[in-house]
Amino acid sequence: MGLAQDKRRQRAELGALGLPVPSWCVVDQVDDAVAFGERHGWPIVLKASRGGYDCRGVWVLRASEDARQIVQEALDAGTVLLAEQFLPLDLEFAVLLARTPDGMIAVYPPIETVQENGICRELRVPADLTQAQWEQAVTSSRRIAEQADMVGIMAIEYFVSNGALIVNELAPRPHNSGHWSIEGATTSQFEQHLRAVAGLPLGDAGLAAPYISTFNILGSQDGSDPRERLCDALAVPGSHVHFYGKVSRPGRKVGHVTVAADSRDAARGAAFQAWQILEGATEDRS
Amino acid sequence: MGLAQDKRRQRAELGALGLPVPSWCVVDQVDDAVAFGERHGWPIVLKASRGGYDCRGVWVLRASEDARQIVQEALDAGTVLLAEQFLPLDLEFAVLLARTPDGMIAVYPPIETVQENGICRELRVPADLTQAQWEQAVTSSRRIAEQADMVGIMAIEYFVSNGALIVNELAPRPHNSGHWSIEGATTSQFEQHLRAVAGLPLGDAGLAAPYISTFNILGSQDGSDPRERLCDALAVPGSHVHFYGKVSRPGRKVGHVTVAADSRDAARGAAFQAWQILEGATEDRS
Numbered sequence: 001m002g003l004a005q006d007k008r009r010q011r012a013e014l015g016a017l018g019l020p021v022p023s024w025c026v027v028d029q030v031d032d033a034v035a036f037g038e039r040h041g042w043p044i045v046l047k048a049s050r051g052g053y054d055c056r057g058v059w060v061l062r063a064s065e066d067a068r069q070i071v072q073e074a075l076d077a078g079t080v081l082l083a084e085q086f087l088p089l090d091l092e093f094a095v096l097l098a099r100t101p102d103g104m105i106a107v108y109p110p111i112e113t114v115q116e117n118g119i120c121r122e123l124r125v126p127a128d129l130t131q132a133q134w135e136q137a138v139t140s141s142r143r144i145a146e147q148a149d150m151v152g153i154m155a156i157e158y159f160v161s162n163g164a165l166i167v168n169e170l171a172p173r174p175h176n177s178g179h180w181s182i183e184g185a186t187t188s189q190f191e192q193h194l195r196a197v198a199g200l201p202l203g204d205a206g207l208a209a210p211y212i213s214t215f216n217i218l219g220s221q222d223g224s225d226p227r228e229r230l231c232d233a234l235a236v237p238g239s240h241v242h243f244y245g246k247v248s249r250p251g252r253k254v255g256h257v258t259v260a261a262d263s264r265d266a267a268r269g270a271a272f273q274a275w276q277i278l279e280g281a282t283e284d285r286s
Numbered sequence: 287m288g289l290a291q292d293k294r295r296q297r298a299e300l301g302a303l304g305l306p307v308p309s310w311c312v313v314d315q316v317d318d319a320v321a322f323g324e325r326h327g328w329p330i331v332l333k334a335s336r337g338g339y340d341c342r343g344v345w346v347l348r349a350s351e352d353a354r355q356i357v358q359e360a361l362d363a364g365t366v367l368l369a370e371q372f373l374p375l376d377l378e379f380a381v382l383l384a385r386t387p388d389g390m391i392a393v394y395p396p397i398e399t400v401q402e403n404g405i406c407r408e409l410r411v412p413a414d415l416t417q418a419q420w421e422q423a424v425t426s427s428r429r430i431a432e433q434a435d436m437v438g439i440m441a442i443e444y445f446v447s448n449g450a451l452i453v454n455e456l457a458p459r460p461h462n463s464g465h466w467s468i469e470g471a472t473t474s475q476f477e478q479h480l481r482a483v484a485g486l487p488l489g490d491a492g493l494a495a496p497y498i499s500t501f502n503i504l505g506s507q508d509g510s511d512p513r514e515r516l517c518d519a520l521a522v523p524g525s526h527v528h529f530y531g532k533v534s535r536p537g538r539k540v541g542h543v544t545v546a547a548d549s550r551d552a553a554r555g556a557a558f559q560a561w562q563i564l565e566g567a568t569e570d571r572s
Contacts, residue, residue, distance in 0.1 A: 208546075
């Protein structure tokens with residue numbers, strides 16, 4: 001079904017399920033966005049209903065002048081649009097789960113996703129949620145998978161805004177937010193996807209270590225290729241580096257590095273160190 | 287160098303290094319084997335100097351009549367032979383290690399290898415060794431890797447006979463005794479081999495869980511293919527099943543199953559259960 005591909009339909013169906021979604025409206029003309037901004041207060045978020053990922057297909061409109069320019073350009077390009085309220089975010093996380101044709105479900109621990117300029121930069125597993133948030137996320141994610149009659153691996157992305165959970169998006173596929181599972185879970189998202197679509201029993205979705213840290217590697221701003229620095233990065237104890245075989249361009253996601261360890265500090269410290277080497281970063285962001 | 291390919295040369299060079307090897311002699315004619323058996327007592331072990339693995343190229347000679355028949359047949363077939371004393375075995379184990387071109391070495395914890403009819407049936411990690419045996423095995427394995435100027439992954443196989451360590455064989459490659467490392471080690475033997483031959487820093491060779499159990503899967507005696515039973519085997523919690531894409535024939539090694547867990551009983555219990563399902567075994571061997 002098209003639920004996951006079409007954000008307008010996602011919003012409508014998730015809302016109908018009683019799940020928490022942001023306030024939103026369809027935008028078929030400039031005035032739709034302006035009226036939504038006046039009603040909810042600026043800024044608002046404009047999204048393409050299909051095809052967006054990372055920062056593509058998402059615009060923050062700060063005032064009606066932004067709306068008049070950006071909405072018109074997108075409409076002229078033939079883009080189907082919706083607008084959403086701009087939420088103050090405590091954090092973002094994803095729930096990764098797999099479902100078989102006969103309805104068996106395995107749910108991974110929630111994954112904190114740290115965004116920067118609209119691009120996911122870091123995964124922290126498990127996410128720093130309260131017990132109640134964790135349970136609510138797992139319960140609503142199972143409902144979504146069942147409602148969508150989904151088979152295979154699926155990531156459901158959430159916002160936490162003023163302590164409340166809000167469903168952001170569905171991604172019905174092995175997902176960037178699940179890359180940590182290659183080393184960090186008893187069953188990786190890729191093995192799990194194959195088990196699910198083949199109708200085999202699902203594997204253990206538990207963690208292989210108490211804490212997993214993954215950083216996405218972007219092509220360096222100076223034009224250098226992170227692969228040139230692989231040797232130094234692999235010298236960081238426990239680091240696992242994956243490259244996707246893509247040509248490196250500044251800001252393009254070309255790989256990731258994962259460390260599994262006994263504590264948050266040990267995992268994140270090592271993954272951060274390897275990531276900094278790979279991107280050739282000079283600033284201190286730890 | 288040919289050290290690892292030629293068992294005659296292995297025995298001579300390891301002995302020259304002062305490492306413990308079984309008593310042995312070259313067998314160029316039937317009388318060489320008969321004299322060795324009379325001197326050391328029967329049975330003795332006859333081996334092809336090259337090309338053997340599992341039970342191939344290894345014969346146990348119980349008396350001079352065996353020697354006269356089997357040695358003559360092997361010599362007639364052009365096989366280069368050696369004879370070794372038959373050792374009473376407490377257990378067998380292997381040390382897996384990697385070495386880089388510039389001499390860095392990473393050593394995995396010793397792996398107990400359980401043989402049945404000359405075929406490795408089970409891996410237990412870590413091996414049940416005394417602290418002194420463990421240290422002696424690691425020390426002598428490092429010496430062998432350095433002496434052979436080996437680059438890449440290497441397995442060194444040992445006997446424990448009446449409490450004493452004896453070097454059995456060298457296998458200079460990713461090895462069957464290292465398959466547990468795919469899920470059971472921080473760095474699998476395959477990633478480690480690539481790091482080593484590429485001159486990259488070696489990865490952590492530590493265990494990913496306290497205990498790892500692997501069973502090799504042989505083609506079933508009734509002619510059925512273990513892959514037919516994959517679904518039931520994957521229902522065993524924590525089981526990871528690997529098939530090698532080989533046609534199943536009775537007794538042929540076609541895959542393995544690994545479980546990593548917090549205790550020996552948990553890991554071995556689950557791996558044994560999955561293995562029993564896959565081979566379609568009816569006897570109780572736990």
